Amino acid sequence: METASDSQVKVCNVSELTPGQSKYVKAKDKDIGVFNVGGKFYAIDNMCIHAGAPLNEGFINEEKCQVACNWHGWIFDLPTGKCVSHPRQDVFAGTYVVKVLNDEIFVEVG
Numbered sequence: 001m002e003t004a005s006d007s008q009v010k011v012c013n014v015s016e017l018t019p020g021q022s023k024y025v026k027a028k029d030k031d032i033g034v035f036n037v038g039g040k041f042y043a044i045d046n047m048c049i050h051a052g053a054p055l056n057e058g059f060i061n062e063e064k065c066q067v068a069c070n071w072h073g074w075i076f077d078l079p080t081g082k083c084v085s086h087p088r089q090d091v092f093a094g095t096y097v098v099k100v101l102n103d104e105i106f107v108e109v110g
């Protein structure tokens with residue numbers, strides 16, 4: 001049985017984050033939003049880089065695998081963290097590796 005390492009922080013059980021849902025987790029000193037899109041998990045910095053809104057409360061577009069910030073509508077690609085609504089091509093939220101071990105979801109931090 002694979003076990004979590006020191007760099008992996010538990011988010012929740014798989015059953016607690018169903019497709020189309022998101023969750024905030026404080027992992028070490030990071031604020032992370034974890035998203036379930038069609039059964040795949042993604043994690044990005046939860047604080048919107050525009051003005052700090054919590055992205056886990058944004059609108060998830062499952063078809064495009066994106067989240068739209070609910071304050072001013074900036075849109076982030078969940079796999080890459082890229083802000084796809086921004087005219088510049090180099091605006092990104094930080095992303096994190098997500099692992100599922102024994103029906104529990106973990107994010108890799110540090």
Ligand code: FES
Pocket residue numbers: 048049050051052053069070071072073074
């Ligand atoms: S705070 Fe997210 S778009 Fe403005």
